[in-house]
Amino acid sequence: MSAQPLIEISEVTKRYPGGHEALSNISLGIEQGEMVFLTGHSGAGKSTLLKLIAAIERPTSGHIIVNGQNVGRMKRPALPFFRRNIGLIFQDHKLLYDRSVFDNVLMPLHIQGVIGNDAARRVRAALDKVGLLNKERARPITLSGGEQQRLCIARAIVSRPALVLADEPTANLDDAYARDIMDMFRAFNEVGVTLIISTHDQDLIGRYGGRKVTLAYGKQVS
Amino acid sequence: MKAWLAHHLHSLKIAAEQFRAAPVATLFTILVIGVAVSLPAGLYVLLGNLERAAGGVKPQAEVTAFFKEVDEAKARALAGSLKKHDDVAEVRFVSKSDGIKRLESAGLAEVAAGLPENPLPHTLIVTPREATPAILESLAARIKDNPDVERVLVDTDWIKRLAALMQLGRDLVGMLIVVLGVALAAITANTIRLQIYAQEDAIEVARLIGATDRFIRRPFLYFGGIQGLAGGLAGWALVIAGGRLLEASVAQVAAAYGSHFHLAGLSLPESGLLLLLSTALGWLGAYFAVGRALRQGG
Ligand SMILES: Nc1ncnc2c1ncn2[C@@H]1O[C@H](COP(=O)(O)OP(=O)(O)OP(=O)(O)O)[C@@H](O)[C@H]1O
Ligand SMILES: [Mg+2]
Numbered sequence: 001m002s003a004q005p006l007i008e009i010s011e012v013t014k015r016y017p018g019g020h021e022a023l024s025n026i027s028l029g030i031e032q033g034e035m036v037f038l039t040g041h042s043g044a045g046k047s048t049l050l051k052l053i054a055a056i057e058r059p060t061s062g063h064i065i066v067n068g069q070n071v072g073r074m075k076r077p078a079l080p081f082f083r084r085n086i087g088l089i090f091q092d093h094k095l096l097y098d099r100s101v102f103d104n105v106l107m108p109l110h111i112q113g114v115i116g117n118d119a120a121r122r123v124r125a126a127l128d129k130v131g132l133l134n135k136e137r138a139r140p141i142t143l144s145g146g147e148q149q150r151l152c153i154a155r156a157i158v159s160r161p162a163l164v165l166a167d168e169p170t171a172n173l174d175d176a177y178a179r180d181i182m183d184m185f186r187a188f189n190e191v192g193v194t195l196i197i198s199t200h201d202q203d204l205i206g207r208y209g210g211r212k213v214t215l216a217y218g219k220q221v222s
Numbered sequence: 223m224k225a226w227l228a229h230h231l232h233s234l235k236i237a238a239e240q241f242r243a244a245p246v247a248t249l250f251t252i253l254v255i256g257v258a259v260s261l262p263a264g265l266y267v268l269l270g271n272l273e274r275a276a277g278g279v280k281p282q283a284e285v286t287a288f289f290k291e292v293d294e295a296k297a298r299a300l301a302g303s304l305k306k307h308d309d310v311a312e313v314r315f316v317s318k319s320d321g322i323k324r325l326e327s328a329g330l331a332e333v334a335a336g337l338p339e340n341p342l343p344h345t346l347i348v349t350p351r352e353a354t355p356a357i358l359e360s361l362a363a364r365i366k367d368n369p370d371v372e373r374v375l376v377d378t379d380w381i382k383r384l385a386a387l388m389q390l391g392r393d394l395v396g397m398l399i400v401v402l403g404v405a406l407a408a409i410t411a412n413t414i415r416l417q418i419y420a421q422e423d424a425i426e427v428a429r430l431i432g433a434t435d436r437f438i439r440r441p442f443l444y445f446g447g448i449q450g451l452a453g454g455l456a457g458w459a460l461v462i463a464g465g466r467l468l469e470a471s472v473a474q475v476a477a478a479y480g481s482h483f484h485l486a487g488l489s490l491p492e493s494g495l496l497l498l499l500s501t502a503l504g505w506l507g508a509y510f511a512v513g514r515a516l517r518q519g520g
Binding site: 054056077079080081084088090096107108110111113155 | 428
């Protein structure tokens with residue numbers, strides 16, 4: 001669409017404190033509306049790359065431009081507003097076990113000042129999409145691994161972000177559920193949402209045939 | 223506007239949940255804050271009552287002036303001019319002969335008779351309108367300026383002592399307010415620190431999905447402020463209860479001195495200030511605690 005890609009990663013290196021280089025000299029452009037699979041062995045740097053895009057980690061060198069904003073240099077007060085445009089699905093879920101399924105999904109809306117019936121309606125729509133509508137009062141701890149994963153997805157999409165970063169969203173799911181979720185992602189993609197999905201599952205990528213970026217030991221191999 | 227209100231209500235709800243999570247600990251903290259508040263407030267009230275009581279005793283502070291060997295008319299003239307002075311309530315003139323008569327009527331007639339001639343000077347006894355050390359001393363200085371006056375006696379010592387004691391008391395109240403104010407803020411900061419510790423996950427997730435520092439901070443500020451307010455109320459109640467307890471015995475003491483003395487508590491503005499201050503300090507303590515946690519969170 002536009003001349004500049006939605007996400008532009010140029011010569012990015014990330015070295016964690018302690019000296020481990022998780023990413024070396026990565027350059028990558030992702031257009032608005034793309035669906036990109038990020039793949040590679042465990043420890044290849046997939047999560048690190050997603051964290052850099054969401055400004056959860058900062059690059060050691062190089063720069064990352066998202067939506068025209070230099071993410072690596074973003075000032076602290078700007079971060080929350082930047083993150084509201086991104087739906088984050090974490091590898092470790094990061095669900096809150098002291099509140100209900102409903103309240104977990106409500107959180108992003110609340111933070112953005114959406115409240116009352118409007119918020120409740122949107123929470124239920126998101127829960128419906130991931131098939132958890134009948135569990136809205138349950139505590140996340142009582143959900144199965146796959147259900148927790150879907151809850152995490154519901155929380156990521158409830159505020160209708162234009163960009164979704166999904167870190168191994170199908171890792172704990174059996175084939176049927178993994179396919180359900182991938183179908184869901186494709187449906188988002190069809191309405192214009194940009195998605196970056198990290199996964200080990202080569203079959204899945206083969207089946208959905210989006211663009212594939214492969215990392216190995218922090219280097220981009222394809 | 224509606225969203226704003228809902229936001230604040232939500233923060234209040236979270237603060238209430240924090241209370242429900244640890245009611246006993248919170249009530250205990252409130253009690254501790256109450257005691258911390260009641261110390262300076264109680265001392266302040268005590269001091270106010272003492273000052274009032276001291277004022278009611280009407281100190282017999284006088285300036286006494288002894289004249290040189292001068293005519294009675296001259297001495298009376300000074301008495302007359304002093305009477306017109308604003309600070310002066312009463313001037314009594316005791317002439318040489320009056321002095322001797324007093325001596326005689328006091329049963330010392332033999333002593334008086336044994337004297338070769340009347341050795342007593344004309345004397346002035348001046349009572350000031352207000353018995354402050356400053357007024358007494360300026361009066362004494364003014365009288366001493368008169369060349370006919372031999373000697374002036376002022377007894378300001380006990381008034382000075384009282385004033386110094388009152389000042390000491392006021393300084394002590396000020397010091398207690400500062401020290402216990404810091405303690406109040408620190409107690410609150412510690413409570414909030416524990417809450418933050420228990421809420422670490424929720425705070426982390428909130429930040430990851432776009433919560434501002436203000437959003438994260440607000441429920442804790444509410445909690446700190448409300449806890450401070452509750453502690454202030456507890457302290458206020460302690461002071462009032464203490465006053466009630468002492469009231470009967472104070473009345474007895476006053477009656478023994480043949481006077482009525484009513485123990486005063488805290489006035490409405492004073493009570494308001496106390497509650498405002500304890501709320502603000504609780505809020506401040508919470509602000510520091512959350513600020514530290516947010517900075518550490520990167
Ligand atoms: N916070 C951190 N501090 C230090 N090293 C880290 C940190 N996070 C990741 N690493 C290291 O960086 C490398 C890349 O980690 P990353 O989590 O990005 O891998 P990944 O591709 O997501 O792996 P997986 O498929 O197992 O999730 C790993 O060697 C990891 O040990
Ligand atoms: Mg990972």
